[in-house]
Amino acid sequence: MSTAKPGETPLLAGDRGTVGTAVPARSRGTGLDEVRGTSEGASPPSPPAQDCSIVTRGLTKRFRGGQVAVDDLHLAVPRGSVFGFLGPNGSGKTTTIRMLLGLVTPTSGGCEVLGEELPGGLGAALPRVGAVVEGPAFYPYLSGAANLRRFDAADPAADRRTAPDRIGAALDRVGLSAAAGKRYRAYSLGMRQRLAIAAALLRPRDLLILDEPTNGLDPQGTREVRALVREIAADGTTVFVSSHLLAEVEQMCTHIAVMRTGRLVAQGPLAELRGGAAPRIRIETPDAARAAAVLGRLGLAAVRAGEGEASAEPGEVPTERICAELVGDGVAVRGLAVQRPSLEDVFVRLTGEGFDVDG
Amino acid sequence: MSTVEARAGAEIVTGGPGGPAGPGAARAAVPRDAGRRVRGNTWRLLGSEVGLTFRRPRNLVMLAVLALVPAVIGVVLRTVSAGGAEGDAGAIIGAVAGNGMLLAFVSLFVLVPLLLPVAVAVVAGDAIAGEASLGTLRYLLAAPAGRTRLLAVKYVNAVVFGLAATAVVAASALVTGFALFPIGPVTLLSGSTIPVAEGMLRVLIAVAYVGAGMAALSALALAVSTLTEAPIGAIAGTVVFVILTQVLSTIPQLAVIEPYLLTSYLPRFDGALRDPVATEEMTRGLLAFAAHIAVCGSFAWARFHSRDVTS
Ligand SMILES: Nc1ncnc2c1ncn2[C@@H]1O[C@H](COP(=O)(O)OP(=O)(O)O)[C@@H](O)[C@H]1O
Numbered sequence: 001m002s003t004a005k006p007g008e009t010p011l012l013a014g015d016r017g018t019v020g021t022a023v024p025a026r027s028r029g030t031g032l033d034e035v036r037g038t039s040e041g042a043s044p045p046s047p048p049a050q051d052c053s054i055v056t057r058g059l060t061k062r063f064r065g066g067q068v069a070v071d072d073l074h075l076a077v078p079r080g081s082v083f084g085f086l087g088p089n090g091s092g093k094t095t096t097i098r099m100l101l102g103l104v105t106p107t108s109g110g111c112e113v114l115g116e117e118l119p120g121g122l123g124a125a126l127p128r129v130g131a132v133v134e135g136p137a138f139y140p141y142l143s144g145a146a147n148l149r150r151f152d153a154a155d156p157a158a159d160r161r162t163a164p165d166r167i168g169a170a171l172d173r174v175g176l177s178a179a180a181g182k183r184y185r186a187y188s189l190g191m192r193q194r195l196a197i198a199a200a201l202l203r204p205r206d207l208l209i210l211d212e213p214t215n216g217l218d219p220q221g222t223r224e225v226r227a228l229v230r231e232i233a234a235d236g237t238t239v240f241v242s243s244h245l246l247a248e249v250e251q252m253c254t255h256i257a258v259m260r261t262g263r264l265v266a267q268g269p270l271a272e273l274r275g276g277a278a279p280r281i282r283i284e285t286p287d288a289a290r291a292a293a294v295l296g297r298l299g300l301a302a303v304r305a306g307e308g309e310a311s312a313e314p315g316e317v318p319t320e321r322i323c324a325e326l327v328g329d330g331v332a333v334r335g336l337a338v339q340r341p342s343l344e345d346v347f348v349r350l351t352g353e354g355f356d357v358d359g
Numbered sequence: 360m361s362t363v364e365a366r367a368g369a370e371i372v373t374g375g376p377g378g379p380a381g382p383g384a385a386r387a388a389v390p391r392d393a394g395r396r397v398r399g400n401t402w403r404l405l406g407s408e409v410g411l412t413f414r415r416p417r418n419l420v421m422l423a424v425l426a427l428v429p430a431v432i433g434v435v436l437r438t439v440s441a442g443g444a445e446g447d448a449g450a451i452i453g454a455v456a457g458n459g460m461l462l463a464f465v466s467l468f469v470l471v472p473l474l475l476p477v478a479v480a481v482v483a484g485d486a487i488a489g490e491a492s493l494g495t496l497r498y499l500l501a502a503p504a505g506r507t508r509l510l511a512v513k514y515v516n517a518v519v520f521g522l523a524a525t526a527v528v529a530a531s532a533l534v535t536g537f538a539l540f541p542i543g544p545v546t547l548l549s550g551s552t553i554p555v556a557e558g559m560l561r562v563l564i565a566v567a568y569v570g571a572g573m574a575a576l577s578a579l580a581l582a583v584s585t586l587t588e589a590p591i592g593a594i595a596g597t598v599v600f601v602i603l604t605q606v607l608s609t610i611p612q613l614a615v616i617e618p619y620l621l622t623s624y625l626p627r628f629d630g631a632l633r634d635p636v637a638t639e640e641m642t643r644g645l646l647a648f649a650a651h652i653a654v655c656g657s658f659a660w661a662r663f664h665s666r667d668v669t670s
């Protein structure tokens with residue numbers, strides 16, 4: 001029970017009922033809020049705004065020159081979630097994050113961060129938000145620790161007396177203690193990325209916004225960031241993390257939203273997204289046609305026979321029964337596997353096109 | 360995959376996502392007043408800004424050059440005065456050779472038209488554009504530094520630097536003057552003589568006046584700085600403005616615009632060398648500086664507030 005804290009148990013237990021009712025309301029059809037081209041786009045279903053760390057309503061940004069970077073975006077990021085904001089390069093993720101942080105003024109629409117309506121509530125919301133936006137940016141002639149001191153000084157809610165301890169802890173958390181006194185100019189890309197995360201962790205946060213936090217990291221660094229995100233989420237912090245890598249989001253997020261050319265394609269809890277697509281049973285056999293016939297006889301849906309294999313959705317039928325029937329019918333079973341579809345399959349099915357992660 | 364599902368399951372039990380956790384429930388780790396401003400936070404940011412400015416090698420080099428110029432002028436005057444000179448130059452040389460304190464005024468006359476404005480333009484022009492080009496502007500604003508607060512701190516920092524640069528010139532000139540020339544009662548431009556202590560006061564008045572002029576120039580450079588993401592552009596723009604206005608003011612046909620040019624008022628620090636001090640003329644200069652600060656400051660504020668930070 002990673003997120004439970006001893007003192008919170010009663011309150012959290014009380015939440016359970018509401019979650020139970022909220023999920024079915026949200027899980028019509030595929031369990032995914034398909035917002036593209038539907039009237040639902042104007043008023044996305046639950047969760048209610050007061051339970052969200054981020055809510056956007058029709059958020060739109062048209063840059064000078066006519067480029068529409070974000071188009072009528074309705075996001076609802078539940079409090080306590082690890083929310084994956086997925087989309088190929090240029091799909092508007094960074095622009096959305098800039099609007100959430102008050103760096104860019106929306107052309108139309110509005111957003112709410114930690115219950116504060118922007119832009120008026122920026123001063124109240126942002127001290128509780130840690131952010132990495134479009135990669136690290138620091139003063140090259142300052143050390144890592146001096147850079148953190150600088151950004152801590154910029155935060156009007158940060159106490160200078162506790163700064164040395166907090167800076168030390170943040171550096172320690174991202175594994176940069178040894179390089180604290182080194183000039184930023186001499187940092188490797190991975191170290192820079194980690195320093196940016198350390199800057200976001202200078203104070204306890206209610207919301208952490210990470211824009212492509214694993215860009216430029218090696219596989220080991222990527223794993224470390226994922227572990228860090230889980231750890232932070234376990235403290236009760238909502239994490240909003242953008243990525244163009246589907247696999248990465250799949251590994252650390254509880255919820256996801258998918259962007260494509262500035263428009264939201266889908267959003268919802270990861271478990272529901274995956275649950276929406278039925279698993280398939282695949283039988284490797286030279287007698288594909290006969291195997292398909294058996295599967296059909298058992299009442300399996302979406303039976304397909306192909307070259308050297310047959311497949312179907314097993315539904316409620318136990319795998320061992322399917323296996324026994326096949327063998328009993330004399331089908332030469334060379335291999336048998338139950339496969340849950342990957343998120344990628346889900347997106348292909350939902351959007352009718354491949355998810356080209358590299359834009 | 361299994362870990363993700365385990366986590367998703369845990370979420371439902373704890374009610375983390377989507378749960379109507381009342382205020383404080385999911386926020387147990389973060390105190391309710393986590394967003395409250397601490398006292399003296401703006402002073403801390405100003406301290407950080409000033410520390411950054413006065414530790415930056417580039418700025419230190421500029422201050423060193425500004426300190427070097429009066430020393431060089433002093434040495435040259437000392438050498439030349441030994442040989443004897445005539446005309447206007449001779450008068451200046453004679454004055455300084457007679458009293459080292461006047462080297463402060465001579466140095467300001469040499470540095471105020473270009474070098475001092477350049478140093479100030481480098482710091483003030485870099486203020487916003489430099490942060491934008493590094494990308495640190497987005498992190499400062501996300502911290503959140505606050506746009507008005509950040510702009511005010513940047514401006515005060517530039518003013519502090521301008522005053523420090525002027526003071527460095529005067530201090531270096533006084534040290535050189537004391538070392539190379541005799542010190543005694545000062546003969547003013549009007550011909551009367553004042554004691555050493557009052558002479559020092561006159562130097563302070565001149566430094567304060569030039570400092571105010573540099574504050575006005577800082578406001579202009581800051582305004583230019585909000586327009587661009589290239590600090591070199593903001594710096595060059597300000598310097599070009601300073602040179603161009605001084606060239607224009609030498610053209611007789613353009614005399615009508617002279618009262619509106621910032622640079623027309625900068626050399627008026629010589630009012631401190633008159634007897635009595637030319638308060639009326641210097642006050643007019645200070646009012647012109649104040650007007651520039653008001654106009655450029657408002658422009659910078661309006662521009663910075665509406666600017667999309669996309670760097
Ligand atoms: N300052 C800008 N001016 C004009 N167009 C921009 C600007 N910033 C981003 N864009 C455009 O907006 C779109 C979305 O960009 P971005 O939000 O950076 O996408 P992502 O972060 O998903 O890669 C892109 O097509 C990009 O070219």
Ligand SMILES: [Mg+2]
Nearest residue numbers: 090093094134
């Ligand atoms: Mg991006």
